[in-house]
Amino acid sequence: MMIRRALISDIPEIVEIEDCSFKVPWPDFLFKAHLSNPGFLVYEDDRVLGYAIVSASDDKRKAHLQSIAVHRDYRRQGIASKLLEWCIDLVKLYGFNKMMLEVRENNTAAQLFYSKNGFIVEGKIDGYYLDDNAIVMCREI
Numbered sequence: 828m829m830i831r832r833a834l835i836s837d838i839p840e841i842v843e844i845e846d847c848s849f850k851v852p853w854p855d856f857l858f859k860a861h862l863s864n865p866g867f868l869v870y871e872d873d874r875v876l877g878y879a880i881v882s883a884s885d886d887k888r889k890a891h892l893q894s895i896a897v898h899r900d901y902r903r904q905g906i907a908s909k910l911l912e913w914c915i916d917l918v919k920l921y922g923f924n925k926m927m928l929e930v931r932e933n934n935t936a937a938q939l940f941y942s943k944n945g946f947i948v949e950g951k952i953d954g955y956y957l958d959d960n961a962i963v964m965c966r967e968i
């Protein structure tokens with residue numbers, strides 16, 4: 828297994844993971860637009876099993892975990908935790924000491940995952956998604 832930067836050739840497998848993970852999946856062109864970001868990582872073991880995208884927040888003061896997902900058949904094996912660990916190590920190299928994210932209010936599984944990984948709820952943004960509110964979570968890194 829390895830964690831590495833995403834390549835254009837990974838996009839079809841990433842989109843497959845996306846489609847089995849979200850009700851409103853990102854289309855391939857959005858992933859392509861992130862390929863220049865060094866914080867776009869994949870977890871590969873024969874094939875791509877998960878991905879994560881981390882960038883700077885709008886105010887540039889925190890790292891922003893934009894998305895993370897693992898193929899449905901490979902969950903609860905620690906893959907997302909490893910991807911998150913890599914994202915944290917990477918953004919620390921860029922000088923960040925906090926990470927934040929938004930998660931759908933109805934996505935309790937992801938909220939439990941983030942809590943397990945040290946994130947705490949910082950607030951809520953009503954109507955952040957077209958069909959849901961966002962819970963904002965944050966942690967020191």
Ligand SMILES: CC(C)(COP(=O)(O)OP(=O)(O)OC[C@H]1O[C@@H](n2cnc3c(N)ncnc32)[C@H](O)[C@@H]1OP(=O)(O)O)[C@@H](O)C(=O)NCCC(=O)NCCS
Nearest residue numbers: 848896897902903904905906907908930936937939940943
């Ligand atoms: C959330 C997600 C990324 C977690 O990936 P994963 O590889 O299964 O996570 P891990 O195996 O590293 O989980 C680590 C811990 O988080 C918690 N956790 C993870 N998934 C959980 C779930 N569905 N329910 C409750 N706790 C969960 C557990 O404490 C778990 O440890 P354990 O398996 O020893 O109990 C994955 O479920 C996923 O891709 N979901 C769909 C996409 C998504 O919602 N992404 C987040 C968007 S904000």
